[in-house]
Amino acid sequence: MIEIKDLHKSYKMGSNSLHVLKGINFKAEDGELVAIMGSSGSGKSTLLNILGMLDEADSGEYVLDGIPIKNLNETKAAKYRNKFLGFVFQSFNLINYKNAMENVSLPLYYQGMGRKERNEKALKYLEQVGLKPWATHLPNELSGGQKQRVAIARAMAAEPKLLLADEPTGALDSTTSYEVMDLIQKINDAGNTILVVTHEEDIAHMCKRIIHLKDGVIVEDKKVKQVRAADYVQ
Amino acid sequence: MKFLFDRNTWQEIYGSIRKNKVRTIITVIGVTWGIFIYIALSGAAKGMDNGFEEAFETVAINSMFAWAQNTSMPYAGFKTGRPIQLKLGDVQVLKNRIPEIETIAPRNVRGFFGTPQANISRGGTTGNYTVYGDFPDFTKISTKKIYDNGRFLNDEDIEQARKVCVIGERTQKELFDKDEDPIGGYIRIDKVYFQVVGVHKFVPGGGFEGDGDIFIPFTTYRKLYNTGDDVMWFSIAAYNDADVIQVEKDVKAVLKNIHKVHPEDERAFGSFNLGEIFNKIIGFSKGITFLSLIVGIATILAGVIGIGNILLISVKERTKELGVRRALGATPREVRNQIIMESVVLTLLSGVIGIILGALVLAGINNATQDIDFPYNNPTVPIPLVLAALAIMVILGTLIGLIPAQRAVSIKPIDALREE
Numbered sequence: 001m002i003e004i005k006d007l008h009k010s011y012k013m014g015s016n017s018l019h020v021l022k023g024i025n026f027k028a029e030d031g032e033l034v035a036i037m038g039s040s041g042s043g044k045s046t047l048l049n050i051l052g053m054l055d056e057a058d059s060g061e062y063v064l065d066g067i068p069i070k071n072l073n074e075t076k077a078a079k080y081r082n083k084f085l086g087f088v089f090q091s092f093n094l095i096n097y098k099n100a101m102e103n104v105s106l107p108l109y110y111q112g113m114g115r116k117e118r119n120e121k122a123l124k125y126l127e128q129v130g131l132k133p134w135a136t137h138l139p140n141e142l143s144g145g146q147k148q149r150v151a152i153a154r155a156m157a158a159e160p161k162l163l164l165a166d167e168p169t170g171a172l173d174s175t176t177s178y179e180v181m182d183l184i185q186k187i188n189d190a191g192n193t194i195l196v197v198t199h200e201e202d203i204a205h206m207c208k209r210i211i212h213l214k215d216g217v218i219v220e221d222k223k224v225k226q227v228r229a230a231d232y233v234q
Numbered sequence: 235m236k237f238l239f240d241r242n243t244w245q246e247i248y249g250s251i252r253k254n255k256v257r258t259i260i261t262v263i264g265v266t267w268g269i270f271i272y273i274a275l276s277g278a279a280k281g282m283d284n285g286f287e288e289a290f291e292t293v294a295i296n297s298m299f300a301w302a303q304n305t306s307m308p309y310a311g312f313k314t315g316r317p318i319q320l321k322l323g324d325v326q327v328l329k330n331r332i333p334e335i336e337t338i339a340p341r342n343v344r345g346f347f348g349t350p351q352a353n354i355s356r357g358g359t360t361g362n363y364t365v366y367g368d369f370p371d372f373t374k375i376s377t378k379k380i381y382d383n384g385r386f387l388n389d390e391d392i393e394q395a396r397k398v399c400v401i402g403e404r405t406q407k408e409l410f411d412k413d414e415d416p417i418g419g420y421i422r423i424d425k426v427y428f429q430v431v432g433v434h435k436f437v438p439g440g441g442f443e444g445d446g447d448i449f450i451p452f453t454t455y456r457k458l459y460n461t462g463d464d465v466m467w468f469s470i471a472a473y474n475d476a477d478v479i480q481v482e483k484d485v486k487a488v489l490k491n492i493h494k495v496h497p498e499d500e501r502a503f504g505s506f507n508l509g510e511i512f513n514k515i516i517g518f519s520k521g522i523t524f525l526s527l528i529v530g531i532a533t534i535l536a537g538v539i540g541i542g543n544i545l546l547i548s549v550k551e552r553t554k555e556l557g558v559r560r561a562l563g564a565t566p567r568e569v570r571n572q573i574i575m576e577s578v579v580l581t582l583l584s585g586v587i588g589i590i591l592g593a594l595v596l597a598g599i600n601n602a603t604q605d606i607d608f609p610y611n612n613p614t615v616p617i618p619l620v621l622a623a624l625a626i627m628v629i630l631g632t633l634i635g636l637i638p639a640q641r642a643v644s645i646k647p648i649d650a651l652r653e654e
Contacts, residue, residue, distance in 0.1 A: 082563020097253035110563040
């Protein structure tokens with residue numbers, strides 16, 4: 001599914017250059033649930049941005065589902081993001097003047113799908129995250145956990161090849177964190193490939209594989225026995 | 235262009251405009267005010283234009299009046315201060331010497347220039363009215379609308395010095411019964427019986443004439459008041475292509491020559507040139523129209539710039555939202571189009587509101603000026619001008635929208651989404 005070879009990325013800070021990623025290599029198969037861990041400054045967010053085509057690597061290869069991702073202009077990157085990727089952010093990033101259903105259907109709008117069809121689909125995904133009764137609620141009428149579930153529904157609505165979650169539980173208390181992880185595990189059980197960036201050990205152990213980043217290189221890459229989040233959810 | 239006809243586009247635009255109602259309203263007010271000023275001003279100017287045009291409708295524009303006064307310089311053995319009297323014979327001399335003259339109507343009047351009004355009576359009713367002694371040619375210079383069944387004075391009236399008269403609306407009202415036909419009826423003008431042949435409709439705005447005026451044949455007038463060949467003033471119309479200001483000078487020069495007045499005596503003859511006055515008034519109303527155009531466009535421009543400014547702030551505020559949209563697959567083009575469309579929609583919306591408000595105010599002005607004695611009529615803005623204003627607003631809205639749109643596109647999604 002994902003293949004990364006010798007990925008380098010540095011940022012220019014005035015006259016200095018900050019080398020953030022110093023040769024990353026890894027592969028992820030279909031249906032994997034990978035946690036990317038590391039302290040702040042380790043380069044995990046940069047890696048996720050490159051995987052999410054929000055940023056481009058200086059050198060190295062990135063192949064997504066057999067498609068080499070390189071030399072993207074903004075328009076092409078936007079199309080690829082729309083087709084291949086789903087994003088879940090720490091601060092949810094729902095559009096606050098759109099209700100839950102409209103938020104979920106937004107990626108479908110950019111796919112050019114008709115209004116009726118995309119609202120139906122959005123409702124289907126809201127139902128999967130258990131929020132169908134909240135479809136017409138605005139984000140500020142939802143709790144944090146509910147917002148993140150709407151965000152997950154939005155990420156899944158476009159049926160992406162890869163789901164990228166950047167600290168999906170960073171803004172949630174532990175109970176709701178586990179609920180969200182339970183949802184992510186269920187989506188993974190259905191066969192979706194998911195990458196989760198986190199710095200919380202317990203969240204990382206709810207994935208199937210943990211990659212540790214430190215100072216821009218992978219220092220550890222291990223498979224773990226998955227802790228089911230459902231065990232913690234009453 | 236396809237996105238223009240896509241309902242989804244409009245839903246997105248509506249959604250983001252609706253989001254911040256107060257800001258939208260304040261933004262809209264700027265342009266609404268601009269277009270309102272433009273519509274109201276240019277409509278009001280047009281009304282004045284129409285009013286003036288209506289006031290001059292009945293008068294030949296290239297016409298003038300000339301009258302005699304006292305000399306101010308001694309000449310040819312005459313001392314200064316000699317009163318000059320225009321004579322009927324002057325007419326032919328003027329016509330012969332000045333080919334640009336189309337018509338000359340010599341006129342006399344009782345009721346102005348120190349003469350008392352004539353005493354008019356019919357049955358037991360009496361009143362004082364102004365009486366003019368006129369030639370039929372006078373109507374070529376200042377048209378007289380005559381009510382049905384009636385007529386103005388004609389050449390036979392002049393030749394035979396008939397005792398006929400044309401009376402005014404007010405005269406009719408005061409001397410005749412309501413449902414009585416005045417035509418063929420008799421009235422007494424200074425104790426002489428005259429038959430009424432017509433009733434003229436009074437049109438305000440044309441000089442010192444009124445709705446009670448009575449016109450009688452010049453030849454009858456001179457018998458009645460024993461004025462001989464004396465003429466009080468000439469109404470003169472020049473041909474359309476003639477320079478009426480030059481004609482005015484020529485007429486005075488010829489009159490000085492006939493009456494043995496010093497060629498440089500500026501006081502001996504007075505004259506009044508309608509063409510010159512008319513040009514001045516037309517120039518004035520053109521100036522007002524032009525001014526309203528400038529003011530309107532400047533105000534619209536200020537409003538549109540306001541919209542651009544607000545959208546720029548709005549883009550900054552919506553950095554995150556735009557980043558999310560980009561992450562979810564919005565192409566730069568889609569983001570740009572959305573911002574530009576928001577700008578155009580806001581501009582157009584405010585424009586339409588402004589036009590409606592302007593039209594209401596013009597309708598109000600129209601109602602308020604219906605019955606007042608002021609040259610004002612039908613204040614309107616022609617539809618092509620309104621459409622042009624709308625087109626200008628779409629163009630300006632697009633142009634000004636380009637700035638925030640470019641700003642929106644230049645935001646990288648990664649920067650937009652970076653956690654604080």
